[in-house]
Amino acid sequence: MLADTLQNIKRRANMWTKPLLKDRIFLMGAIIIGIMIFIAILAPWISPYPAQGEGQTVPNVCPSISPAGVCPPSFQHPFGTEQGGRDLLSRIFFGIRTSILVSFLVVMLAMGIGLAVGLTAGYFGGLVDEALMRITDIFLAIPHILLALNIVAILGPGLVDVFIALGATWWPAFARLARSQAIAIRSRPFVMVAKAIGAPSRHIVFKHILPNSISPLLVQMSIDLGAVVLAEAGLSFIGLGVRPPTADLGQMIFAAIDFITTSWWVALFPGLFLTLLVLGFNMIGDAVRDRFDPRLRRQF
Amino acid sequence: MNLATYVARRAALSVFVVLGVLVITFYLSHILPGNPALLFAGTNPSPQEIARITDQLGLKKPLYEQFFIYINGLLHGNLGESISLQAPVTALLAEALPNSITLATLATLVAGAVGIPLGILASRSRNSTLDNVLRVFSMGLVALPYFWLGLLLQLAFASGLHIFPIASYGGSLFFISQNNIPTITGSYLIDAILSGRFSAAAQILWSMVLPVITLAAFPTGVIIRQTRGAMLAVLNQDYIRTARAYGIPNSVIERKYALKNAISPVLVALALVFAGSLVGTVFIEYIFFLQPGLGFLIFQATGVGSTTTSLAGAPDYSLIQGVTIVITVAYVVMNFVADVLQMLIDRRIKL
């Protein structure tokens, strides 16, 4: 049953990939993200100082310039070092790893929750639908970062907590989409037929409704990835994100505030990579969304 | 359904949503693991402290009763006490809101003033080089993290080129008190203007330039994209074709006919952008040390930016909760305002 669903999805996916590949913006975004994913996966092997990337501090890197270990870019350290003498380049690589890991997992979680809530609401309708949708509306009314802030404030910082907090913030949009899809599809003939021959609800939802609903959610996913990365970095900046010494781009930028006037590199490079990462995701998301907008007619 | 009925219905819906938010924030602190008392107790409380607070918070009572007490307190303007700052949350919020609102308003205005024309420009020639450049530019703006941009601007223009002050309203922590600006609305800038202290106002505004630009970057990107999208959708409509067929010049079509049809989603975006900017103050106010402000409060609440070492590391939940409620209400209100505006523009929307 799962195999069927996957095959269905794959077939639809092929329908989109061809025109998408022609879009320049999509290609640029895809290249950027491709590189980032490469970095994220291979961080321990391609970083010049993997141990430092993971948090090991090194004493006396450049004692004459900075007792705190914040050294300017040099041959050994192309991006310089951050507090504690840690090589910035390696830290950035590991930071990218954190960002990508968290964002993918969060979006998956959010999509999962959203699908569950939305499909249930859309398929069963009535009171269930009303109740679930009111809850969704309320969650939608709270700005993402604030909600995540609230949750993390209670759970405490840490990777898992951030993951839960962000996942609990982003699901409403998916739920809405899933619901409208479920509503549109549940009255289609093949669903009626399935019901008429007595197929159980769970079967109908999984085999028929799910594969047909997935497309707008995938589009939404590509749009959300960038936002989640920013939210995660933002939380870390405030101090409610992953705990040091885990590398995190947002946290690195925060730490750079103290050194901003003397050591520009500690703030510049992490932010640059963060922006690039988000930009890459946004480009992909934008191109995907452009493709699936109701096709705009030729202009007169 | 006429306007009055619609307004009443939406107001009721909004109240419901706000209520829902209150329920959620309330339950968050009570349902998630951990003793809620700890959130209100500060760091390293003794067992007696915990017991005392637990009692004080009425945590032994049934949940719904606690909720009623909470709502009751809320309606009387009591949002609890902030541990980190040792002051009632309501007072802190009242002090912080006007300045943050000023910042958010300025940022929204900038976003609109810059974003809408650029969006229109992009929509004139779809898929041309200019359009693509503007698209990438707007995507870049949306990708920029607030906090990073703020730091960079500070570095470049403040400490680097010394054009703008590095931090604080007016450039120094004592500026406001030195200039004896009375508290009329609570917003330094507005109060300075209202009381006729124009040179002080100018200096305050000058110190706000970098923060406002930082805060406006993301919204500008959003507005550019919204405007472009809306204009493109409208320009393909039949009625635009009719206007062209009757010899109405492009400039008039753009400014009058297309814009009025396209403006709805842009207005919604502007409303949301305003509320979003309030959230953005979290990052800006700390970097630029713009005190008092909502964002600044949140920073203090999370303990990272806390000036009181006793609290470092433990979040001040009543404060966070208070800020959340305020900003959410702002969101709901702005959404409502945007919807009403939409209704006024497009008479077809009858509910």
Add this chain to the structure above:
Amino acid sequence: MAQALPLLEIKNLTVEYITHAGTIRALDRISLKVNRSEFLGIVGESGSGKSTLAYATIGLLPQNSRITSGSITFDGIDLLKAPSKEITSLRGRRISMVFQDPMTSLNPVFKIEEQICRVIQQHKVVNRQAAKAIALEHLAHVELPEANRILELYPFELSGGMQQRVMIAMALSLSPDLVIADEPTSAVDATIQFQILELLSRLRQSQNFSMLFITHNLDIVSQVCDRVAVMYAGRVVEEGSSHDVFSDPKHPYTQALMKSIPRPRKSITESKRLSVIEGSIPDLLFPPKGCKFHPRCPYAFDKCKQEEPELKEVKEGRKVACYLY
């Protein structure tokens, strides 16, 4: 009969669309004339190129179109070569257009007054009051009651038939020489359709303008048009006065169209099957060689499949593009 110069003369016009799949030739060397005070009907199925003809004349072809040959002359002005300022000043003032779907062709967020007066004031130096007076006058001409009230309404507050009358009023408000009507009755139901056609006939007497009336419905054309041109796959296949073409259709396509018009039976015992034209319109990306109609033509012979027939005059005022003649 004195030969006055035609108001609109289209000579050898070819329009192509460039699409991802290839190039489509929507109009293939079309030549037509519209005289003053004459109503010319253009009949064809969708895809015949009739709308392209309309948009080419008013200059609103889409961006992916190319005019690869021919000319359009309006009262001595070459519309394809004239500077855009001149074209813009012609639109609405001397050539105006009535569109198919009035609901979407009128701007939903502006009142009727604003829309009509804007058009009037664009081309005439008058103040709003005077423009309003002109608008009211023309709204009266199209037999809309309570014209004053209508000006204050938004388009969606009017019925389809009333909207279309408003569009016609707008089209005539500056007393143009030529009105191009692109399927003006296709979006309204049959009774309204009839009323609009009656209206157009009456207006013709009182207002004195020419019309290019585009439709897919052969029946309608006979009601209002003096002459008719039948189009198929981008070419004119038959042309003549409506009376002649109707009573004596010469091109096989026209004959088939006439046969497929549903007619009431003459008696209970008579059984009449709805006759259809076999096949479908050609794919304009890969048009058939020779006469484009030959795959569906009951009389097709070898020459039809090789060379495309030209539009020839078979008697005065009557043209056909077919090897049968």
